[in-house]
Amino acid sequence: MTVFTRRNFLKASAAAGLAGIGASTIGRLSGLAAARTDPVVLKTATIEAQLMNGAPTKNVLTYGDAVMPPVIRMRKGEPFAARLVNGIDDPTTIHWHGIRVPNKMDGVPFMIQPYVYQGDHFDYAFTPPDAGTFWYHPHCNTLTQMGHGLTGVIVVENPNDPAFDAEVVINLRDWRLGDDGQFIEQFRPRDAAKGGTYGTLRTANWLDQPQYDAPAGGLVRLRAAITDVTRVYAFRVDGAEAAVIALDGNPVPQRFAPDALQLGPGQRLELAIRMPDDEGAIVSLRDVRGTKPKILATLRSVGKSLKRDVRDLGPLEANPVAEVDLAGAQHIPLALSATAENVPNNGICGSLGYSFWAINKVPWSGDSPDPTAPLAELKLGQSYVVDMENLTPHAHPIHLHGMSFKVLSSSTRPVQPLISDTYLIQANEKVQLGFVADNPGDWLLHCHIIEHQKTGMTSYLRVV
Numbered sequence: 001m002t003v004f005t006r007r008n009f010l011k012a013s014a015a016a017g018l019a020g021i022g023a024s025t026i027g028r029l030s031g032l033a034a035a036r037t038d039p040v041v042l043k044t045a046t047i048e049a050q051l052m053n054g055a056p057t058k059n060v061l062t063y064g065d066a067v068m069p070p071v072i073r074m075r076k077g078e079p080f081a082a083r084l085v086n087g088i089d090d091p092t093t094i095h096w097h098g099i100r101v102p103n104k105m106d107g108v109p110f111m112i113q114p115y116v117y118q119g120d121h122f123d124y125a126f127t128p129p130d131a132g133t134f135w136y137h138p139h140c141n142t143l144t145q146m147g148h149g150l151t152g153v154i155v156v157e158n159p160n161d162p163a164f165d166a167e168v169v170i171n172l173r174d175w176r177l178g179d180d181g182q183f184i185e186q187f188r189p190r191d192a193a194k195g196g197t198y199g200t201l202r203t204a205n206w207l208d209q210p211q212y213d214a215p216a217g218g219l220v221r222l223r224a225a226i227t228d229v230t231r232v233y234a235f236r237v238d239g240a241e242a243a244v245i246a247l248d249g250n251p252v253p254q255r256f257a258p259d260a261l262q263l264g265p266g267q268r269l270e271l272a273i274r275m276p277d278d279e280g281a282i283v284s285l286r287d288v289r290g291t292k293p294k295i296l297a298t299l300r301s302v303g304k305s306l307k308r309d310v311r312d313l314g315p316l317e318a319n320p321v322a323e324v325d326l327a328g329a330q331h332i333p334l335a336l337s338a339t340a341e342n343v344p345n346n347g348i349c350g351s352l353g354y355s356f357w358a359i360n361k362v363p364w365s366g367d368s369p370d371p372t373a374p375l376a377e378l379k380l381g382q383s384y385v386v387d388m389e390n391l392t393p394h395a396h397p398i399h400l401h402g403m404s405f406k407v408l409s410s411s412t413r414p415v416q417p418l419i420s421d422t423y424l425i426q427a428n429e430k431v432q433l434g435f436v437a438d439n440p441g442d443w444l445l446h447c448h449i450i451e452h453q454k455t456g457m458t459s460y461l462r463v464v
């Protein structure tokens with residue numbers, strides 16, 4: 001279920017039994033105390049899926065019964081619970097990318113929680129403090145598990161959001177398939193040592209260029225999550241007026257047109273799109289990066305024009321992210337580099353067997369109960385500024401678990417003070433990211449090009 005109009009929304013979410021929105025709305029309307037709904041069951045499964053023409057692809061991984069991992073809907077400030085049941089022959093966990101969860105719920109194996117073996121389960125429970133678009137994925141043997149399908153989108157709703165006429169949720173990702181439609185090797189070492197190994201088949205919601213109907217002249221909230229393991233996108237919308245309203249789960253301070261806006265793996269784009277008045281008119285979401293631009297998905301105007309105006313859309317409410325105290329902040333230098341050292345990897349949690357990358361000259365040796373020392377030990381409640389420098393000739397989407405940062409400045413371009421969990425740092429860029437260390441625990445910080453993450457570009461911050 002990817003298209004919701006306001007009319008079919010409650011019906012659809014109730015029918016799909018998704019996280020709480022139907023049930024909790026009903027609870028509120030009938031004046032019941034917020035009785036907790038049953039946990040969402042996310043059972044990993046191996047399936048065959050029709051991704052290309054011809055033979056279905058074998059060994060595709062998903063959560064649940066539907067072909068694609070479900071869009072999980074939560075509500076800001078309301079408890080959420082999920083039971084991960086592992087139905088595949090490979091240990092796994094779930095990480096709730098971008099959601100500021102308690103450390104125990106963060107899904108990093110060994111450092112934080114035990115592996116979940118085949119037939120076992122693990123219960124996650126937390127209350128999302130922020131509204132926006134997030135996503136979920138394993139944090140173990142990730143190149144294979146995510147590469148084969150285990151990436152899903154999360155929508156955290158805010159009842160105070162302005163009203164749209166429709167919502168479209170898009171999961172953007174690639175697949176590495178041969179001509180016979182079957183998986184080929186997930187990565188090539190020579191590419192892992194550069195920008196990463198790209199997929200051979202590009203999809204939106206596991207489809208090639210799907211089309212969704214939306215009310216003519218209406219306002220569509222389009223949420224796209226880049227859940228691919230490698231690809232950086234440059235977004236453009238053709239055929240309609242479109243404005244970026246949120247990035248990485250947080251409203252943007254100034255709305256702007258997505259004019260080749262670059263976002264990397266792990267990042268999320270939220271657009272307000274004003275559909276054309278004419279029935280049948282087509283709006284396209286495009287990736288214009290690189291030599292092979294692609295139409296990712298299209299929207300088709302249907303019905304009589306609703307004659308809405310983007311300027312009527314009120315602002316999205318800011319998330320309750322603590323304001324960094326710049327005067328009192330301590331600075332944490334962080335240098336991303338290539339490394340020549342070949343540190344033997346401890347082999348747990350999906351080692352790729354190479355170390356091409358390092359953070360502050362230390363290549364990560366793999367998730368373990370006893371990892372290398374943290375990048376820094378932070379005091380709970382204190383403000384920090386990460387001075388991050390990219391000494392490599394490649395872009396890296398650097399993701400911090402557990403806390404949101406504010407983009408303060410860049411050496412190469414003017415930046416909006418965005419609140420985010422993932423920053424796409426370009427070659428030779430220096431950037432300052434400020435945050436308050438208000439979530440205790442050990443928090444990973446890594447490149448979200450999974451080959452980079454798994455070949456050294458990972459570290460962690462300890463907040464005590």
Ligand code: C2O
Pocket residue numbers: 095097137139266399401444446448
């Ligand atoms: Cu999207 Cu360490 O995660």
Ligand code: CU
Pocket residue numbers: 395396397447448449452453457
């Ligand atoms: Cu990287």
